[in-house]
Amino acid sequence: MSSLLIRPLTVEDLGEVATIEKLSFPSPWPSSAYATELTTNRLARYIGAWSSGDLVGFGGLWLMVDEAHITTMAVHPTQRRRGVGSALLLELLQESRRGGARVATLDVRVSNLAAQRMYASFGFAEVGRRIRYYDDNGEDALVMTTPELESSEQLAREAAVRLHVHNRSDGGLQTHA
Ligand SMILES: CC(C)(COP(=O)(O)OP(=O)(O)OC[C@H]1O[C@@H](n2cnc3c(N)ncnc32)[C@H](O)[C@@H]1OP(=O)(O)O)[C@@H](O)C(=O)NCCC(=O)NCCS
Known part of the structure; x- marks a missing residue:
């Protein structure tokens, strides 16, 4: 079982964030944008x-009163399909609840089926579409949202994902959040 440490990002981490960002997105956010966020x-x-x-992935959100908006999420290409993205999303949804959010939302490229599958496994469902949202290729964004974060349905879904991350056939991940 591999050990995964999850903690808040700091400005000192932004060099490693930039490496993953460039490997993960067609239009990476500059480190200055992350510095402003932090x-x-x-x-x-x-x-x-x-x-x-080593930093293997990161994610973030904005807490907007009763809604948490997932702003970004990326895992280093060599570390994908091991449950790192799911472990990060589990923690972001916990943080959303702690911050008083009722639901979580996000935007995702229509072509990004990998991310959509991960989000669907957490209960995110499509509720709308932003036409030609992405400047680099004119692609649409799907808007996805969770059920009520405190609903028994949502808590059970997250518990199932947590179990799946820990019991994966490649040995699973032990997370220390
Ligand atoms: C999306 C991303 C964060 C997922 O991270 P990850 O660590 O690979 O995710 P997980 O291992 O937790 O995968 C969880 C589930 O998502 C789905 N999934 C993830 N990658 C997938 C792929 N390439 N193809 C199909 N399904 C995929 C699977 O259902 C997977 O569960 P499984 O492995 O048990 O089948 C990662 O692919 C990434 O960084 N992509 C580039 C950046 C990006 O697109 N970010 C999202 C922007 S909205």
């Missing part, structure tokens, strides 16, 4: 996942 946005929460001392 230092001046009171609504923002960003977390990272470390394995053997």
